Amino acid sequence: MTSSLLRAAEPTQIPDQPGLWFVFKAGELLLKDDLPLRGTAEVLDGLEPTFLLHLGSFENTPILACELSPDIALPEGWKAVSLRAAISLLGDPLYGVAGYASQALYWARTSAFCGTCGHTNGPLRQDLARTCPNCGHVAYPRVSPAVLVVIHDGDQILLAKKPGWGRRYSIIAGFVDPQESLEECVHRETLEEVGLEVAEVQYLASQPWPFPHQLMVAFSAKFVGGTIRLEEDELEDAQWFHFSQMPELPPPISLSRQVIDAWLASRKGQLQTTQ
Numbered sequence: 001m002t003s004s005l006l007r008a009a010e011p012t013q014i015p016d017q018p019g020l021w022f023v024f025k026a027g028e029l030l031l032k033d034d035l036p037l038r039g040t041a042e043v044l045d046g047l048e049p050t051f052l053l054h055l056g057s058f059e060n061t062p063i064l065a066c067e068l069s070p071d072i073a074l075p076e077g078w079k080a081v082s083l084r085a086a087i088s089l090l091g092d093p094l095y096g097v098a099g100y101a102s103q104a105l106y107w108a109r110t111s112a113f114c115g116t117c118g119h120t121n122g123p124l125r126q127d128l129a130r131t132c133p134n135c136g137h138v139a140y141p142r143v144s145p146a147v148l149v150v151i152h153d154g155d156q157i158l159l160a161k162k163p164g165w166g167r168r169y170s171i172i173a174g175f176v177d178p179q180e181s182l183e184e185c186v187h188r189e190t191l192e193e194v195g196l197e198v199a200e201v202q203y204l205a206s207q208p209w210p211f212p213h214q215l216m217v218a219f220s221a222k223f224v225g226g227t228i229r230l231e232e233d234e235l236e237d238a239q240w241f242h243f244s245q246m247p248e249l250p251p252p253i254s255l256s257r258q259v260i261d262a263w264l265a266s267r268k269g270q271l272q273t274t275q
């Protein structure tokens with residue numbers, strides 16, 4: 001959850017006062033003048049939402065999230081944008097609230113029934129968990145951790161690309177397995193995807209990535225052995241790149257790009273201090 005949002009006690013209790021509305025249709029966020037709709041429920045212009053949640057307050061304004069049926073026509077002046085496009089339109093911290101709204105709605109939609117006994121689940125609690133009234137099973141919103149690894153060897157960094165990425169390269173990434181530490185995941189993914197061994201695994205930073213519910217956790221790791229051997233189901237290419245000859249990289253908003261840029265800045269800084 002974005003640190004600027006104070007959660008509501010009952011997400012299903014909709015307040016009467018004007019709020020900020022994060023309205024989604026077919027996975028896209030609806031904006032008016034490049035901003036979320038603002039006002040009472042009348043801003044929905046008579047359109048009936050399939051899910052409607054009161055997520056809490058942001059800067060003393062109620063935050064509402066809802067989904068509209070994919071086949072409705074948008075009122076004049078409304079615009080549908082992807083959540084990725086909303087990053088640059090909304091900026092922080094409003095984009096963070098949009099990401100939380102997207103994940104809360106996704107969870108509301110996919111947790112309607114108990115995963116243990118199949119009974120209709122109870123309402124969303126303040127922490128978005130649901131308790132099954134039949135068997136007592138408690139289900140929490142899904143968050144899927146994935147590691148990103150800056151594998152470095154002196155002045156070189158290991159970058160790879162997947163099929164469909166065109167000329168863009170990025171760092172190694174992979175989802176954490178059950179009963180696996182983040183550091184173990186770094187070693188396993190590096191070995192599986194490119195056949196390399198690493199050491200000195202160090203935490204760098206993390207970033208929520210609501211597509212639909214990832215948590216990216218970035219590490220650096222020093223190359224210690226092996227030659228590049230591609231996992232061909234996953235990757236199209238992987239190469240060592242000198243810091244002065246970077247290929248096309250991911251967009252600046254992504255954590256992968258931010259940790260690549262930080263590594264590049266540190267190598268260039270070291271070069272200047274040794275000249």
Ligand SMILES: [Zn+2]
Binds near residue numbers: 132135137
């Ligand atoms: Zn149950």
